[in-house]
Amino acid sequence: MEIITAVKGFKDILPGEAGKWQYVEDQARKIFSAFGCLEIRVPILEKTDLFARGIGEATDIVEKEMYTFRDRGDDLITLRPEATASIIRAYLEHHLYAADPVAKLYTIGPMFRRERPQKGRYRQFHQLDVEILGYEDARIDAEVILMLIHFLKSVGLKSPQLELNSLGCPSCRPSFRESILQFLQGKEGDLCEDCQRRISTNPLRVFDCKMEGCKQIIAQAPVIQDFLCGGCRDHFAGVLASLAVFDIPYTINPRMVRGLDYYTRTTFEITTDFLGAQNAIVGGGRYDGLIRDLGGPDIPGIGFAIGFERLLAMMPADQCDDFIKPPGLFIAALGTEAQKFAYQLCNRFRMQGIPTEMDYTAKGLKSQMKRADRLKCRKVLIIGDREIETQQADLRDMQTKEQIKVRLDNSDELIKLMM
């Protein structure tokens, strides 16, 4: 019979790699909470409407990537393609803003987008997501970036490259959009098919195009910085000034736009050279209109999402060796009586918090030693029927090969010895 395999683009995280995941999550929790962020856990399933309104109807994510279906009650629901919309939904639904308009939140979990899988891109992938709601101050933008880069470095990332831009706000972006449309007028024929389509759907996205022809045209195009209103210009200057306080290097990329419609003002990306085409490991920015657009009060927000798989792929191999605990003790038991004794002792050790392993397949000592070695146990307690009689067993140190006699008749003493 044929075995059933996982769904395309959905990956197993095997025991060998789960330690890395735990390590990164652990670091994130420590650092994010030091910066005052609290964890929030939101459902992975939401009403489709939430994403359509939040991310934007005309975005690729909403148009062709979401897992959307009707459930048995005929409700139209979607597996979340990102976390921000859900977090804001929860913030509004539970009136968190009433007690305190400022909320600093993070969440960790799976997201779903039905794209063609490739390196660094899966249909179920994971994000570390931070959202700071209630502050408009430019210092917060820089603080969020500081926290992010501090975290990335703490997990061993060598040189995260920060790219920044400002997308303006509803009062200045339209004039920029107009001038782009004017600029592109008459040049449609020289653009790629996708960009020709973008002119009517989302002209700003032409900036993102990687086709040589489009890039050349765009190089001549007006840049948003020249169109920012006074408020947006001051805000962006404030972000840069605050980044300077922490000596955070950045490059301003006036062509960087985002694939989600809700971004305003500051946007940023962290990129790397080591991931092939999927070089963005973090994307984020400010979304001052989103909470209002989702039916809430006019509260500003900023956040980012880290691609977990992409981050792991870039981490040094030995980064979390210390975090993954070595197994500790192996009990090699030979003979029926010894097995009985070891069975009890092994589980007693475990209940004391001493990670202990033994073998139940009645093999010889040699193969048990082999297994202890493979599990990287530091010590092996060797018990045969002979040792049961004398109540004295050998405790072997696997590194130094030193072997000492230990008494078996006092389990409290034994436990102390192991700890």
Added chain:
RNA sequence: GUGGGUGUAGCUCAGUUGGUUAGAGUGCCGGGUUGUGGCCCCGGAGGUCGAGGGUUCAAAUCCCUUCACUCACCCCA
């Protein structure tokens, strides 16, 4: 959705102009060492050659179809 690449042992891969019983390394199990791991030596198990069809005396090899994986485009974390 569109292109390219790859499918042979658990894993990484050889396999000649089609030719007889499909190999190596590694891992696993056992032995050398009657109760002591890693190194070394020896042995063993493990394969519908991705699947289906075709050509041929003969197909892992050639042709067609299909599936899976993978990289890239698109888009994004």
